[in-house]
Amino acid sequence: MASSLASQLAKISEASTNTLNTRKLKAIHSTSLIFEPAHAATQDLDTIYSIALEGFQELCLLDERFYMFERGLFRESSKDVNRLLLTKDEVKELDQSIEAFLELVSGRLLLKPAMKAVEWLVRRFRYLTSVSQEFETEN
Numbered sequence: 005m006a007s008s009l010a011s012q013l014a015k016i017s018e019a020s021t022n023t024l025n026t027r028k029l030k031a032i033h034s035t036s037l038i039f040e041p042a043h044a045a046t047q048d049l050d051t052i053y054s055i056a057l058e059g060f061q062e063l064c065l066l067d068e069r070f071y072m073f074e075r076g077l078f079r080e081s082s083k084d085v086n087r088l089l090l091t092k093d094e095v096k097e098l099d100q101s102i103e104a105f106l107e108l109v110s111g112r113l114l115l116k117p118a119m120k121a122v123e124w125l126v127r128r129f130r131y132l133t134s135v136s137q138e139f140e141t142e143n
Contacts, residue, residue, distance in 0.1 A: 036123060037122060038055075052128065056121050058120060059117035059121040073105050078124070085098070085129065087129055087130060098129065106125070
């Protein structure tokens with residue numbers, strides 16, 4: 005039984021993103037679609053948001069359907085959203101919004117504005133990180 009508990013604790017520790025594990029936090033913050041990890045690690049949240057907002061605004065000019073995400077994923081206050089502090093229902097709602105955006109942007113992923121906007125989802129909401137962790141847990 006102790007070995008089962010130890011393995012569970014080890015698994016939780018591996019997935020942990022608490023502030024005491026600075027190496028893991030730096031690796032997560034370095035995850036980027038458009039920058040090298042060393043460069044990505046030096047960017048602050050405001051810089052990432054500015055880049056993403058610029059890309060998002062360009063996408064809106066290409067297709068007005070993107071405007072529906074202006075008051076959600078790309079609002080100024082989205083910088084304060086921390087998915088680790090959200091309730092399960094709030095995370096589910098956030099994920100649904102992200103998935104709807106990704107579905108709409110999927111045909112334009114080779115465009116620079118699309119990559120900039122998706123960068124925000126990866127870097128701020130840790131969307132791809134959370135999806136890959138869920139996939140590993142299921143398998």
